[in-house]
Amino acid sequence: MSKLERDKLMRFIDRGxxxxxxxxxxxxxxxxxxxxxxxxxLDVTNSLxxxxxxxxxxxxxxxxxxxxxxxxxxxxxxxxxGSPLIGNPxxxxxxxxxxxxxxxxxxxxxxxxxxxxxxxGDDLSRVNRPAxxxxxxAIQAQDGSFRAMFCGSESxxxxxxxxxxxxxxxxxxxxxxxxxxxxxxxKCRSWDxxxxxxxxxxxHGGSTYCALAALSLLGRIDELEGKDSLVRWLLxxxxxxxxxxxxxxxxxxxxxxxxxxxxxxxxxxxxNHDMCASFTYSCQHMIxxxxxxxxxxxxxxxxxxxxxxxxxxxxxxxQPLHYSLGLTHRAAAAPTVFSS
Amino acid sequence: MADEKPIAQREEWADVVPxxxxxxxxxxxxxxxxxxxxxxxxxxxxxxxRDERSERALWLTERVIDGNAANYTAWYxxxxxxxxxxxxxREELKFVEELAFDNAKNYQVWHHRRLMVERLGDAADGAAxxxxxxxxxxxxxxxxxxxxxxxxxxxxxxxxxWEGELEYIEQLLAKxxxxxxxxxxxxxxxxxxxxxxxxxxxxxxVEREIEFAFKYIARSPNNxxxxxxxxxxxxxxxxxxxxxxxxxxxxxxxxxCAHVFSLLVDVYESEGTAESLQKGIDTCGQLIERAxxxxxxxxxxxxxxxxxxxxxx
Numbered sequence: 246m247s248k249l250e251r252d253k254l255m256r257f258i259d260r261g262x263x264x265x266x267x268x269x270x271x272x273x274x275x276x277x278x279x280x281x282x283x284x285x286x287l288d289v290t291n292s293l294x295x296x297x298x299x300x301x302x303x304x305x306x307x308x309x310x311x312x313x314x315x316x317x318x319x320x321x322x323x324x325x326x327g328s329p330l331i332g333n334p335x336x337x338x339x340x341x342x343x344x345x346x347x348x349x350x351x352x353x354x355x356x357x358x359x360x361x362x363x364x365x366g367d368d369l370s371r372v373n374r375p376a377x378x379x380x381x382x383a384i385q386a387q388d389g390s391f392r393a394m395f396c397g398s399e400s401x402x403x404x405x406x407x408x409x410x411x412x413x414x415x416x417x418x419x420x421x422x423x424x425x426x427x428x429x430x431x432k433c434r435s436w437d438x439x440x441x442x443x444x445x446x447x448x449h450g451g452s453t454y455c456a457l458a459a460l461s462l463l464g465r466i467d468e469l470e471g472k473d474s475l476v477r478w479l480l481x482x483x484x485x486x487x488x489x490x491x492x493x494x495x496x497x498x499x500x501x502x503x504x505x506x507x508x509x510x511x512x513x514x515x516x517n518h519d520m521c522a523s524f525t526y527s528c529q530h531m532i533x534x535x536x537x538x539x540x541x542x543x544x545x546x547x548x549x550x551x552x553x554x555x556x557x558x559x560x561x562x563x564q565p566l567h568y569s570l571g572l573t574h575r576a577a578a579a580p581t582v583f584s585s
Numbered sequence: 586m587a588d589e590k591p592i593a594q595r596e597e598w599a600d601v602v603p604x605x606x607x608x609x610x611x612x613x614x615x616x617x618x619x620x621x622x623x624x625x626x627x628x629x630x631x632x633x634x635r636d637e638r639s640e641r642a643l644w645l646t647e648r649v650i651d652g653n654a655a656n657y658t659a660w661y662x663x664x665x666x667x668x669x670x671x672x673x674x675r676e677e678l679k680f681v682e683e684l685a686f687d688n689a690k691n692y693q694v695w696h697h698r699r700l701m702v703e704r705l706g707d708a709a710d711g712a713a714x715x716x717x718x719x720x721x722x723x724x725x726x727x728x729x730x731x732x733x734x735x736x737x738x739x740x741x742x743x744x745x746x747w748e749g750e751l752e753y754i755e756q757l758l759a760k761x762x763x764x765x766x767x768x769x770x771x772x773x774x775x776x777x778x779x780x781x782x783x784x785x786x787x788x789x790x791v792e793r794e795i796e797f798a799f800k801y802i803a804r805s806p807n808n809x810x811x812x813x814x815x816x817x818x819x820x821x822x823x824x825x826x827x828x829x830x831x832x833x834x835x836x837x838x839x840x841x842c843a844h845v846f847s848l849l850v851d852v853y854e855s856e857g858t859a860e861s862l863q864k865g866i867d868t869c870g871q872l873i874e875r876a877x878x879x880x881x882x883x884x885x886x887x888x889x890x891x892x893x894x895x896x897x898x
Contacts (some may be wrong), residue, residue: 265616271655279614302611309609324707331658332604332630347633347662382774396661399696437774437813445776446735447769477847480883481809492763493729515883 247526251558253533254365255295256294258283261534261545274351276328277310281357282545288364288407288573289552289564300365300501305337307358308371314381315344320379323393324350324411325358339371349394350380356407359414360572369495369581374415381408381420389422389429401442402433407461408453410439410570416583430456436489438474450482450489454502457509458465461569466509479503486524488555496537497547500554505568513557526552551560590629591621597641603627604634622652633662647680654684655815660693664700666867674701682717689721695732699739711744719753728757729766739771749807750774753868768810772817786818794818796829802844806835812844822855836868843877850887865891 264282272279280303287293296303297529310326310333318490331348355377362369367427383395384404391404405426412418418454432444433456439448440456453475455521460466469475500521502509507513528551534543535551564573592598605627608615617635618626625648632642646663667677681698689692698717718737722728741750751774752773757767771794779790786794795818801811819825829852835845846868853865869888873881 262614264612265614267617267619267622269616270618270622270653273653274655274657276614276616283614299611299613302609303613304615306609306611329608330604330626330630330656332606332634335607335609338607344634345634347658347659349658394657394661397664397696397700398657399692436776436817437769437770441769442731445738445773447731447766457599467896469799477883478878483879490729491765491768491813493765512883515880515886517879517882520879536656 247523247536249290249555250529250533251290252533254286255292255498255533257530257533257543257548258286258295258545262549271484273330273567274327275354277307277325277354277361278327278357279545280306281361282549284361284364285572286545286549286552288576289549289556289566291562291564293364304365304367306338307361309335309337310354310358311339311371311373312348312350312376313339313341313344313373313475314376314379316341318375322349323373323380324352324355325375327351327354331510339373347396349396351393352381352384352391352404352407352411355380356414359411360576363414363572363579363581364576365579366579369415369583372415372583374417374583377411377415378417381411383409383419385422385425386558387425388432388570389425390429391426397406402430402440402441402452402455402459405429406459409459413462413570414569414581414583423463424488426459427463430459437469438478448478449488450479450487450499450502453479454506457506458569458571461509472510476507476510476515479507479510480512480515483521485520486528487521494538497525497526497554498537498550500525500557501550504554504557505566508557508566508568518558520561521554525554525558592624598628599636601628601631602866604630606630621651625649625652629659629662633658633774638666640670642666643672650684653689654688655693657693660697664697668704674704677701677714685721686715686724688733689724689727690729692732695736699736702740710745711740711746714740715746722757728761728764731766734766734770738770742777743776747774747778748749762805763808763810765813772814774805778890791818795825799828799831801833806839806842806845809844812848816848816851822852836871841873841876843872843880846872846876850884850891854887854891854894857894859895862891862898864897866895 287295291416310329312323312326314320314323320442331345333345333348334342336342354494365449384392386392386400388399391408392400393404408421410453412421433440433452435441435448440453441447441449442452457466459467482499482503484495486497488495489498489499504516507516528535530536530543534548536543537547553566556566564575567574567577617677629645632645635788643663643666646659646666649659677700681694685694702714718733721730727843741747754767754771757764774789775794789880795815798811798815801808803814819828832849836849839845841894850865850868853861853868866888869884869891872884877884
């Protein structure tokens with residue numbers, strides 16, 4: 246099939262944003278990312294009006310997940326949670342309330358929180374920007390990398406990207422040591438020209454996206470050496486759709502990670518768009534939505550990235566994408582109280 | 586878990602008031618928890634707010650992790666309990682090991698493992714960590730598990746267990762020469778053990794690694810990994826005329842092999858003479874027509890760049 250099954254897609258997205266079956270429990274900590282994938286899928290396909298009646302409920306839900314500073318103005322835990330699993334009370338207006346113990350923001354959820362708010366046209370006026378910046382400052386390591394939470398986690402390029410996107414969306418870099426961050430990104434460059442998740446790790450499409458998006462947001466992508474070799478590495482990932490690493494199978498999400506990377510380097514035109522679209526459609530499921538490879542169940546993440554890929558391959562009527570922010574241009578441009 | 590008594594019915598928990606989750610009025614991506622799990626979480630939330638780091642708190646973190654191994658709050662709180670209770674990190678490593686095989690791509694499990702190893706400090710058993718990653722890479726045929734490789738690299742550097750690693754990599758390549766993680770690991774080992782003081786490689790090392798790559802190229806010319814590896818050491822491209830000759834020979838036989846032609850284009854471009862640039866242009870033609878049709882737009886672009894260089898001579 247080479248046609249988008251729109252009705253089935255809408256129903257799939259609806260199900261993905263409503264009540265999820267028990268087996269989704271493993272995604273509890275990052276529930277907000279599922280909201281992001283659903284809304285982004287609607288945004289990309291020009292269908293945000295589909296959830297118009299839920300708009301303020303979603304915005305309130307996001308704000309209820311903001312970790313606020315306590316009376317001592319300690320910002321290290323601040324940002325947004327992925328879910329209310331810690332037991333935080335419903336507080337969409339971000340009123341000062343008694344701090345919970347062991348309550349920490351997670352940088353990927355802070356990133357998607359801001360994206361969701363922008364997509365829904367919220368002006369970010371309830372975001373405590375100094376607190377978010379303080380939270381970022383607290384999670385950047387000496388080597389320039391970022392972990393996900395102040396209480397501890399692995400530290401790698403994924404969270405460097407999230408941090409740069411947060412700073413960009415809030416128009417404030419005070420929580421980010423740019424020189425250290427830049428140095429860390431370059432350390433993740435592999436001997437084969439791609440970027441790994443951390444220094445010396447295997448070059449990977451996802452990490453390469455994180456590196457390039459972060460460099461782009463830092464305004465320093467032009468300082469990258471060996472861009473030609475990197476373009477070749479990225480183009481070589483296309484085997485029908487795109488693989489994430491050398492000699493692995495194609496997976497729809499890499500059409501985004503690798504495709505957007507190529508777009509940021511000005512080389513998306515060199516991709517075989519027909520083959521990419523064809524592979525993506527082969528992953529469209531009969532119940533709606535898209536899966537990572539043909540013949541398995543669809544999921545919100547792969548659905549969103551598949552739609553991005555189809556848009557990039559020229560599907561009619563899709564919204565143009567801001568590659569480094571992971572938003573449509575329209576959402577990225579939505580004015581906020583922090584806009585310059 | 587289904588046939589165990591609910592926590593609410595256990596005397597030893599009678600003093601704790603469970604704390605429910607508040608998802609707010611709308612159900613946005615709300616999960617329909619199984620009752621047992623929801624109960625565990627309600628008690629977990631309560632215990633965390635009491636800041637209680639007891640045996641029963643530890644037990645509860647295990648229960649929560651059992652229901653959701655990706656709950657990073659549970660792992661973090663578990664680590665705190667273990668520390669306060671003075672538990673032996675070695676016992677915890679066994680706990681992690683059991684979970685790891687069913688959760689081999691779970692970030693929290695690997696992070697927790699690393700935390701326990703760090704807590705052991707000098708008492709940590711690096712060889713055991715290496716063995717653990719070997720078993721993970723061997724299990725379920727997932728010899729490319731990114732987490733396992735990251736952990737392995739960390740262990741190798743920390744404990745300086747370089748001896749035997751190149752052999753291990755060769756075993757993996759014997760099973761699957763397309764295992765790019767293994768190729769990356771080889772570079773990692775050579776890079777960490779065979780650099781000169783100024784960071785460069787001896788010519789002898791360079792030639793050895795190039796030969797190693799060629800051994801695998803000869804077996805399977807369409808495998809991209811050894812070609813990337815070759816390029817990783819072939820610096821500058823113009824300093825290896827015998828390699829170029831071998832590639833030119835291969836290009837006559839393996840006329841559909843993109844990798845050999847791709848390398849030749851780069852070599853010819855680096856050489857930069859009128860003759861070389863023309864060879865580069867011709868090679869681009871072969872890629873466009875048959876050897877790498879997928880990337881024909883890219884090779885057309887490269888061809889154009891080479892033509893511009895010829896014109897500028």
